[in-house]
Amino acid sequence: MRLLLINPKFPESFWSFKWAIKNVLPGKRTVNPPLGLATLAALCPDDWEVEIIDENVESIPLAPNADIIGVCGMGVQLPRQRELLEYYRGLGHHVVAGGSYASLCKEEYTELADTIVAGEAEYIWKEFCKDYESGEAKALYHETGTVDLTDSPTPRFDLLKLDRYTTVTLQYSRGCPYRCEFCDIIVMFGRKPRVKSLGQIERELDALRQEGVQGVFFVDDNLIGHKANAKELLRFLAKYQEKHNNPFSFGTEASINLAQDDELLSLFRDASFSWLFIGIESPDPESLKETQKTQNLKEDVLTSVQRIYSYGLDVLGGFIIGFDNDTLDTFELQYKFISDSGIQSAMIGLLTALPHTQLYERIEREGRLRQLEGIADNTRPQTNIVPKNMSHDEMSDAYQALYSRLLTDGEIARRICNKVRYLRAPQYQSSFTVSERLGIMARLFVKGIVPGGLTRTLHFLRTLPVLAPSRLSLVIADWIIGLSMKEFAARKMHSDAFASNAVERHLEALRTAIDSYVKKGLVTLTHRDAPIPDITLSIGELLDRQFSRRAVPCIRRLLKHSRANLTVRLESLQAPHLEQIEFLLARLHKYGDRISVVVDKNLRGLIPIDSSVFNLVLEPEKS
Numbered sequence: 001m002r003l004l005l006i007n008p009k010f011p012e013s014f015w016s017f018k019w020a021i022k023n024v025l026p027g028k029r030t031v032n033p034p035l036g037l038a039t040l041a042a043l044c045p046d047d048w049e050v051e052i053i054d055e056n057v058e059s060i061p062l063a064p065n066a067d068i069i070g071v072c073g074m075g076v077q078l079p080r081q082r083e084l085l086e087y088y089r090g091l092g093h094h095v096v097a098g099g100s101y102a103s104l105c106k107e108e109y110t111e112l113a114d115t116i117v118a119g120e121a122e123y124i125w126k127e128f129c130k131d132y133e134s135g136e137a138k139a140l141y142h143e144t145g146t147v148d149l150t151d152s153p154t155p156r157f158d159l160l161k162l163d164r165y166t167t168v169t170l171q172y173s174r175g176c177p178y179r180c181e182f183c184d185i186i187v188m189f190g191r192k193p194r195v196k197s198l199g200q201i202e203r204e205l206d207a208l209r210q211e212g213v214q215g216v217f218f219v220d221d222n223l224i225g226h227k228a229n230a231k232e233l234l235r236f237l238a239k240y241q242e243k244h245n246n247p248f249s250f251g252t253e254a255s256i257n258l259a260q261d262d263e264l265l266s267l268f269r270d271a272s273f274s275w276l277f278i279g280i281e282s283p284d285p286e287s288l289k290e291t292q293k294t295q296n297l298k299e300d301v302l303t304s305v306q307r308i309y310s311y312g313l314d315v316l317g318g319f320i321i322g323f324d325n326d327t328l329d330t331f332e333l334q335y336k337f338i339s340d341s342g343i344q345s346a347m348i349g350l351l352t353a354l355p356h357t358q359l360y361e362r363i364e365r366e367g368r369l370r371q372l373e374g375i376a377d378n379t380r381p382q383t384n385i386v387p388k389n390m391s392h393d394e395m396s397d398a399y400q401a402l403y404s405r406l407l408t409d410g411e412i413a414r415r416i417c418n419k420v421r422y423l424r425a426p427q428y429q430s431s432f433t434v435s436e437r438l439g440i441m442a443r444l445f446v447k448g449i450v451p452g453g454l455t456r457t458l459h460f461l462r463t464l465p466v467l468a469p470s471r472l473s474l475v476i477a478d479w480i481i482g483l484s485m486k487e488f489a490a491r492k493m494h495s496d497a498f499a500s501n502a503v504e505r506h507l508e509a510l511r512t513a514i515d516s517y518v519k520k521g522l523v524t525l526t527h528r529d530a531p532i533p534d535i536t537l538s539i540g541e542l543l544d545r546q547f548s549r550r551a552v553p554c555i556r557r558l559l560k561h562s563r564a565n566l567t568v569r570l571e572s573l574q575a576p577h578l579e580q581i582e583f584l585l586a587r588l589h590k591y592g593d594r595i596s597v598v599v600d601k602n603l604r605g606l607i608p609i610d611s612s613v614f615n616l617v618l619e620p621e622k623s
Contacts, residue, residue: 001045001047001048001049001067001068001132001133002048002049002051002065002066002067002068003041003044003048003049003050003051003066003067003068003069003070004051004053004061004064004066004068004069004070005034005037005040005041005050005051005052005053005069005070005071005072006052006053006054006055006060006069006070006071006072006084007034007037007052007053007054007055007056007072007073007077008055008071008072008073008077008080008081008083008084009055009056009077009080009611009612009615010030010056010074010076010077011076011077011079011080011377012488012492012593013076013377013379013380013488014347014379014485014488014489015031015347015379016030016031016488017031017166017480017481017484017485018484018487018488018593019483019484019487019488020480020481020483020484021166022590023443023447023448024440024443024444024447024448024480025166025440025480026432026436026439026440027163027164028164028165028166029056029057029164029165029612030054030056030057030164030165030166031165031166031167032165032166032167032168032169032217032219033054033160033161033162033165033168033169034052034054034072034160035155035169035170035171035219036072036098036099036121037052037054037070037072038052038155038156038157038159038160039121039152039153039155039156040070040098040121040125041155041156041159042153042154042155042156043121043122043125043126043129043153044125044129045129045133048129050156050159051066051159052156052159052160054160054161055080055611055612056612057161057164057165057612058161058164058610058612059609059610059611059612059613059616060084060611060616062604062605063091063604063605064088064093066093067093067094068093068094068095068096068132069084069088069093069094069095069096070095070096070097070098070117071084071085071088071095071096071097071098071099071113072098072099072102073097073098073099073100073101073102074099074100074101074376075100075101075104075354075374075375075376075377076374076376076377077099077101078101078108078374078376079374081097081099081101082112083617083618084618085097085109085112085113086112086618087618087619089112089113089114094114094115094132094137095112095113095114095115096113096114096115096116096117096128097109097112097113097115097116097117098116098117098118098121100184100188101376102116102117102118103118103119103120103188104184104187104188104354104355104356105355105356106118106140106142110139114137114139115128115137115138115139115140115141116139116140116141116142117141118140118141118142118143119142119143119144119188120143120147120174120189121143122147122148122149122151122152123143123145123147123151124141124142124143125141127141128141146190146194147174147194148194149173149174149194149195149196149200150196150197150200152196152200154200154203154204154207155204155207157204157207157208157211158207158211162208162211162212162213163212166215167215167216167217167251168208168213168215168216168217169216169217169218169219170201170204170205170208170216170217170218170219171196171218171219171220172195172196172201172218172220172223172233173193173194173195173196173220173222173223173225173226173229174189174190174193174194174220174221175189175190175191175192175193175194175221175225176189176191176193176221176222176225176255177191177192177193177222177225177226178191178222178225178255178292178293178294178295179191179292179294179358180279180291180292180293181290181291181292181357181358181359181362182291182320182351182352182353182354182357182358182359183357184354184356184357185221187356187357189221193222193225193226193229195226195229195233198232198233198236201233201236201237202236202240205240205248208248209244209247209248213248214247214248214249214429214431215248215249215251215431216248216249216250216251217250217251217252218250218251218252218253219252219253220252220253221253222253222254222255223252223253223254224254224255224257224258224264225255227261227264230264231263231264231267234264234267234268234270234271235267235271237250237271237272238267238270238271238272241271241272246272246429248272249272249273249274249427249428249429249430249431250271250272250273250274251273251274251275251276251277252273252276252277253276253277253278253279254276254277254278255278255279255295255296256278256279256280256295256296256298256301256304256305256308257295257296257298258276258308259298259299259303259304259305259307259308260298260299260304265307265308265311265313266311268311268313269311269312269313269427272427272429273313273427274312274313274314274426274427274428274429275313275314275315275316276308276313276314276315276316277315277316277317277318278305278308278315278316278317278318279293279317279318280296280301280305280317280318280319280337280343281293281296281318281319281320282319282320282321282323282326282330282333282334283301283302283333283334283337284325284326284330284333285297286325287323287325287326287330290323290324290325291320291323291359301337302337302340302341305317305341305343306341306422309342309419309422309423310422310423310424312423312425312426312427313423313427314419314423314426314427314428314474315341315343316343316345316347317338317341317343317345317346317347318347318349319334319338319346319347319348319349320348320349320350320351321334321348321349321350321351321395321399321402322350322351322352322383322385322387322395323351324387324388324389325389326387326389326390327389327390328389328390328394328395328398331398331399331401331402334348334402335402335405335406338406338415339406339411339414339415339418340418341415341418341419342415342416342417342418342419342420342421342422342423343415343419344412344415344416344419344478344481344482345481345485346406347379348379348399348402348403349379350380350381350382350383350395350396350399351383351385352375352376352383352384352385353369353375353384353385354375354376363385368385368386369384369385369386370383370384370385370386370392371384372384380492380493381396381397381399381400381493382396383395400489400493403485403489403493404489404493407482407485407486407489409452409455409456409459409460410455410459412459412478412479412482412483412486413459413460413462413463415478415482416463416475416478416479417462417463419474419478420465420468420471420474420475423471423474424468424471425470426470426471426473426474428473428474428477430473437473440476440480441476444476444479444480444483445460448479448480448483449479460479463475463478463479490563491563492532492563502561502562503527503533503558503562503563503564506554506557506558506561506562507527507535507558507564509554509557509558510525510551510554510555510558511525513550513551513553513554514547514550514551514554517547521540522539522540523537523538523539523540523547524536524537524538524540525537525538526538532563532564532565533562533563533564533565534564534565534566534567535558535564535565535566535567536566536567536568536569537551537555537566537567537568537569538569538571539568539569539570539571539581540571540572544580545580545583547580548580548583548584548587551584552584552587552588555588556587556588556590556591559588559591559594559595560591564594565594565595565596566588566591566594566595566596567595567596567597567598567617568584568585568595568596568597568598569598570597570598570599570600570603570607571600572600572602578603578606578607581607582607582608585597585609585614589613592610592613592614592615593613593614593615595614595615596614596615596616596617597609597614597615597616597617598617598619599616599617601619
């Protein structure tokens, strides 16, 4: 039996760090691999041929040799997951939908897939495999019981291209004991944390060590959900690191109440954890009480963050605005906290109600739900909740203004300075060689600092720890994070008259360059004005080298100097002209994440389009 597992491409967001990956980090394509698919592969019968394609690092096959195609997805991946399911189903494959969003909202996949796998897979995937082999695969496999994580196998890391990721993921536990109203984790995994055995973790670490992995992210939603188990794990990890000459640098997600446990903080440090992602949400105690995040109320949150720093642990923070208690003044409160705390990777989202959560049910009862596509992405200036103490437009404008304020060069530098006052001995352990680190610093300076002019250069220089070189890697990492977030926000969030004029100016230059082709009816060029303008270039029967030479420089300038997206439609081209399409796309490769390519079905397979670079639009085949 041949099984193809696909992780769809993520839409770009603050979490993508696209600028950093493209411009600064050598050889990397994205942040984390699809751990769930590697686990699923390990659950398959031994005689099955399994392949994993992560569209974030490699292109999907348009005509795969597979009996079954499984497509996973988080909520933000739903549009692409839906597109892939429909396309492969149209080719006649048995398609399976799975992942966290299918587990939360299985009802949305009924018309998309032959089989839906909802919930933890350790037991139900084996059941599906057995049923499929006997020709009796069901439409739905839904795990409603409790999965013992000691039954979870070592993931098939060998099926992943691990060198293309900045960090590699492991999981020790599932479930969280807390009651945060907005959280979907407790809906899917429950409030009683379950853990793997230390022997399982050792085998997984051994597998990663053999693959040469150094940066490891424990993707548990709260690693300290059961503190006694967490301490046992950390003691084991410290011994493992000592035994094998400290091969790993770890990171994880945890709740901020770890700051009140000095033993726990020491254990994180001793095990070589360098960073923690913490859901801080709000510095306002009333908002925390409202959302039932009582674990954040043990002490002043800023004091907690600074104590975590004192143990050499960096903090990445999640923040939410839009609680019923929040007003427009909340944005100033959040700004002051983020600035004072020095948190560079501050992921701020507007409160969003995910289906089946306590929050969703309450907001629905109150008649305050708004219709919104793609509700799983809360790092955009929209929400599906009608706020209480401000209008939606006021909240959206203030959200964008907050990010604009935090991402100035001066504010990036200020947060670094505020952080290193307390984070004096960072546990940072680079996975790059000395020469690679020097290259990273050089690329950061040339591609990130210098383009910001004298002002940015001076801010950068004042953050350099001349008298404490052990902090240099931390400072460099924070500048990379800050500039990556700044570049994304500039393209995706902010609109101004200058940007609109840039689109019109460069679009007019493109029209002039290809005017003769337009007049002959060989090419059409259309422009749809929107918050992010969309340009469509449709290419018909005839294309010569002169067209590419005229069009490419204009398109590159258009994409470089504006926020516009481009759609290229390839229609009834003849074989001799396909080489020119390859020439055209090769020179637009740098902007691939902003270019959608629609290919006539008769040309598919003739034009090699890398869907991990460009947004390859797929239309389902009719069987």
